[in-house]
Amino acid sequence: MSFSFPWQTDVQYLKGIGPKRAFLLKKLHIHTLEDLLYFVPFRYEDRAELKKIAHLTAGKTETVEGEVMAVSLSETPRRRMKIVDVTISDASGLLHAKWFNQHYLKNYFKKGDRVMFSGLVKENYFGSRTIEMENPRYERVETDKALHMDRIVPVYHETKGFTSKQIRSVLKQVLARYADQIPEILPLLLLERYRLLPLFEAIQQIHFPEKETDIILLNQGRSPAHRRLIFDELFILQTGLALRKKGMSEKVSGIAFKVNGLSPHSLKKLLPFSLTAAQERVFSEICADMSKPFVMNRLIQGDVGCGKTLVALMSILVAIDNARQTALMAPTEILAVQHYLSLKAYLHALGKSVFLLTSDMRKKEKDEVLSAVASGNCDLLIGTHALIQKAVVFKNLGLVVVDEQHKFGVLQRVTLLKKGRQPELLILTATPIPRTLALTLYGDLSLSVIDELPPGRSPIHTRLHYGNKREGVYRFIATEIQKGRQAFVVCPLVDISEKLDLKAAVERFETFKTEVFPNLNIALLHGKMKRDEKEKIMTAFREGKINLLVATTVVEVGIDIPNATVMAIEHAERFGLSQLHQLRGRVGRGSEQSYCLMIADYPISKEGKRRLKAMVQTTDGFKIAEEDLSIRGPGEFFGTKQSGLPSLHVANLIRDVKILEVARKEAFDWVETHAMLEDVESRPIRDFLERKWRGKLEWLSIA
Template sequence: MEMVDGEIENDYINFKRIVPIYSETEGLHQRTLRRLMKNILDGYADELRSPIPQEIVRGKDLIEFQEAFRRVHFPPDEESMEDLNLYRSDGHRRIIFDELFFLELGLAMKRRGAALKKGISFRTDGYLPEKLLKQLPFQLTSSQKRVLAEIKEDMEKPHPMNRLIQGDVGSGKTMVALLACLYGVECGYQAAIMVPTEVLAEQHYLNLHQWVEPLGVRVALLTSSIRSSEKEDLYRQIRQGDIQMVIGTHAVIQEAVQFHRLGVAIIDEQHKFGVVQRGLLKKKGAEPDILVMTATPIPRTLAMSIYGDLDVSLIEELPAGRMPVKTKVFHESTRGKVYRILEEEVRKGRQAFIVYPLVEESEKLDLRDASRMAEHLQKQVFPEFRIGLLHGRMKCDEKEAIMMEFKEGKIQILVATTVIEVGIDIPNASVMVVEHAERFGLSQLHQLRGRIGRGSYPSHCLLLAQSRSSEEARARLRAMERTTDGFQIAEEDLILRGPGEFFGIRQSGLPDFRIAHVIRDARILEEARREAFQLVQEDPELEHPLGLKEMLISRWRGRLELANIG
């Protein structure tokens, strides 16, 4: 029995049986919701159909679709309460399998469609990449060499490359991407690298420019901050093919940008772009090779299941000589100790970041902000050191000047917002202080930490948090102290945030999940993937059973390239 609003429920639906607990809406109580659901299932459950082939249903020992809904809402008395609450009942298993099967079926169809397209076959001796490698002051890691070989093999094939590079922060993904661009440039094509922030675009441009211009390759930076007159000139040079590599933000996919012969498109930090934006970059060329990169690593089997239409490469090792970063959580009462650690490092000749969640003071949030604190730190705390300020609202040339001064060591302490989250490479920086660390996500904290420890010096990541943080925030901070392994961090983040937010399901173009969870249901996900890919191999037009193709289109809500489906 269950007590509801002070009454004992004593009718047939609720008395002495396992009953579901629904999320309540004002004016609708549990008794009413259960009666409504009972009436709906009695009247319409038999109309529920799943077009998954019966041989798959029988082979996986799944119950019928209609029965699954009945058992989930009104379980038989012998059903285990634990299995129901952990989504392990036969009813849950069938519904979860259906959700994940249609996810994987869509990915299998997208992969098949890509394989049928005619792309560019890049046949090259690789003299430009080789020339660059000879002038670099470091060697590629064995992981980088393996991934580069996988990319070169893809680029030589007659259909477009669609490859995902996974690697922890600082593993050297950008260098691999640059070498891939040079394969394309060597064959007479252009390359584009799209990144999420202007600061990252500028950082990439400064590095790549100095590496490839001596090879005779012209590189341009394209962001929304560039003056209109300069943009027009850049557009003309890109259109005529005078510029071989373009590095930029969303500005790269503006209608005014027309490439002469785009052959390679790189998307950095791909989870920060929506599927539409990625599609727009692809359309800038005639089936260019696509390489997407992420520093939010996930287990390989999971990556293959979620990014199933992409080939997955993994850069597993960091460059030689990197020192591990020590991470420690501090509270307001120990702020003095944090400042002392920072000061000691700067006195040794090292540099430091201090990161804030806000640019300016907010009336709604009682948080320290970068602008005010930069002034306070310069006048009251570290008057003998030069402090710089960097945030996303600054003009392009201002940001570039600050970054250059920090890189050259003229600025000892850089106060910044999360614009420095990705791609900033300052080997001399050995300290990072993150203010209000409880406000940041786990993957974001790990990305920020990746800005230090890039040289041969021991480094410190100091997380300043409010003592009255939520349990979830404390769990994130404990994880940061416990490990520097990006894969462990990502897995914990996936568990804490859930798959929808972690993968950006809504902007990724993947179907939404109602009850499936890619970590909890990883085994079912792999089963669904095997069955879906096998089905597409045997029936590439999805002609049997009737309604399967229509259900696939409905589940993906038009987000599949339907031309691939026939």
């Protein structure tokens, strides 16, 4: 088998492209021959049997061909919106197509042109039946009709100056030149086991399906060609993760901690409650990892309020008992301060030292912390990204805990881990991750789930109110505070935006203070405050000296105030679903009934309505995550830039979960039995993997 196929050839050197077209293709992230071959259509149109205009069905998306009879440009009197109106005929009747604010189309269409329109059919009856389309897709029908008509036609994402039609023409030439040379990637064993198309045939069929192909399956991404490319993409992804996991377990020597449980046991005696069975189970899994002579790389996942931080503290104590230093990195200064204040009392009671490092510390204070860390007199260092500064030098770092890891970039985690000699890594996340996504993002990690909340907690009541009901929400807050409770009000911005009509936290705070709650102790908390101010406010709120905390989303994670029973969220329609759920998790941490009151203002998008509805319907973080993934789509939820993983171009983590599970099993089995892909049979897989990941393999050992 030849491995010399020119995957990495720059597109400008391909027939029919050249430098100018290559520049346009690069706007679509098409740089190489491989990028072009894997530039999958986002939709397919059946132009095999075009309907006559007279036979079109209102309410359906149809495709017609006709001759341009008239082109006009008009303008609405009030909003001065420009409308291009094109009338076409196919002898059976007339169709009127309109485009709004695309006046340049007036010069695109010429009387006598043969054109194709595809769009939603509408009917109007003004004396007689009029057939219309608004903003339909359009193409001129030219001499290469066999490529663009009378068949199932692929539709691609476009860029200005390079249309879907032009992309089809280029691909036709490229496939004519290279299709039969495309080398196979997967071993014959897998092709036969899962009845997968050969790769060259799948690529040919994805771009130019045969007439008899089921167009419904094509548009659902479930055709045999799609299935083959999806399997490839997920198999390669999981192979990379499997390589990292195998490399970590076999090659990276760890510390092999002695786990005697002395300090964790002493900590349990200090607690006014017992650990849940889930916390005990997960701590046992961590201890088992830490006792092995290989580096731990474990993710602790659990819904808000399940007690992840306490499990992390017990793990920290195991490391300290072994004369190792520990670091806890939090995504925000407020959360770092929260961790410092809540853990300090326990650690001091056990004779352990803890320091806080933030970016806005005074030089003298910072130097004292850095000295304690360098000398080994600091057992636990808590901070934000300030921990990765060059000035931070540990004497003997043995455990790194990263809280809400999705808030950090991969390189930040790499930098912190490099401050020790193969330290253990423990990652905490309260952001629920659907199992499908966890398999993809964390396929090389050991995964623990705390799936149990502490006893005695009642489900949070979540209610949706609209802007005209704000006063009722405020009265409810006042009633709860009169009972001795505390409350949050969260606003999206710190300053009034000129672009978005939102109630900023600063403005809302002043209104509450002077008009709505003049007799209450109210404080404002936002990310632009100095550390001393934040620490002072958090301490006062925790001690009950503040009744109502007005804040931005800096309170999204980690703030733990058991006496707070109300979370009111202004402009809830502007927040993401995961973010709304995290904010809700700031209450419901005590024994009293708690409430999440979302205040929404019109207009609300379709996705916004889905988010708010999901919040009202469930408090289950994993169900919330599944819905969030469904709403946002895998690309945005996946966050590949932060994760350091390659993008998915064909696979859809919601639709393709069954293929993902199969591909994962096969990938891990293959890596286990094929010596890190060093054998000849694995060479095509390794070559493809290296091209796709381009150096990302190193990052995966740290999630």
